[in-house]
Amino acid sequence: MIAAPVYLYDPPSPPQPAWIRRVDGAETRWTLPLPADLTRQSAQLGLGGLWISLCPAGGVIAAPLCETWQINPQTGERLNSWPGELWTAQADAVVLVTDRSRSFDALEVFTFQATVVQAAGSRAVTGQLDRKSTRLNSSHRCISYAVFCLK
Numbered sequence: 001m002i003a004a005p006v007y008l009y010d011p012p013s014p015p016q017p018a019w020i021r022r023v024d025g026a027e028t029r030w031t032l033p034l035p036a037d038l039t040r041q042s043a044q045l046g047l048g049g050l051w052i053s054l055c056p057a058g059g060v061i062a063a064p065l066c067e068t069w070q071i072n073p074q075t076g077e078r079l080n081s082w083p084g085e086l087w088t089a090q091a092d093a094v095v096l097v098t099d100r101s102r103s104f105d106a107l108e109v110f111t112f113q114a115t116v117v118q119a120a121g122s123r124a125v126t127g128q129l130d131r132k133s134t135r136l137n138s139s140h141r142c143i144s145y146a147v148f149c150l151k
Contacts, residue, residue: 005029005073007050009040020052022076030076041066046089047117049073053086053096063097070094070117082122084115093118 010019018034020043034040038054045051050073055066063085070080084096093116100112113126 007043007045007073009043012036020050020071020076022073032071032076032078038067042086044086044089045073046091047094047119049079051086051089051094055085063100068094068096082115082117087114098124 006023008021008023010016010021012018017036018040019031020034020040021031022029034054037057039057041053041055043050043052047070050071051068052071053066053068055062064083066083066085068082068084068086069078070082071077072079082096084098087095087097089095096115096117098113098115111127113124115122116125
């Protein structure tokens with residue numbers, strides 16, 4: 001049986017901060033402390049890294065106030081920091097929402113601004129999610145709800 005690495009979030013337990021850690025079997029390979037004023041919202045593997053979305057603790061999640069860290073999954077080293085909230089991470093791209101409508105439930109059209117990170121670089125995109133069709137309309141040829149086809 002091959003054991004795959006597991007990435008765990010340990011919530012803060014004063015005086016200890018919150019941590020992200022990689023565990024292989026019973027062995028912890030690395031730990032990464034998180035700032036006390038930020039809390040983990042989501043984490044996904046994609047584009048060769050571990051992506052962790054962090055937002056202000058104790059408040060309403062607002063994409064413009066969040067940041068997403070790109071972590072080397074082997075070493076735990078923080079490689080980069082991007083503004084915005086992690087939407088999806090795929091093998092060839094990561095999408096970070098930098099601004100969005102307040103609530104999809106109250107709107108006929110959910111609008112967003114995002115940064116698409118790929119190996120070749122990053123670019124800003126805007127789009128809309130029509131509540132009835134559940135399809136996104138943007139500058140990309142193929143974007144569906146939460147699955148971005150960047151071909």
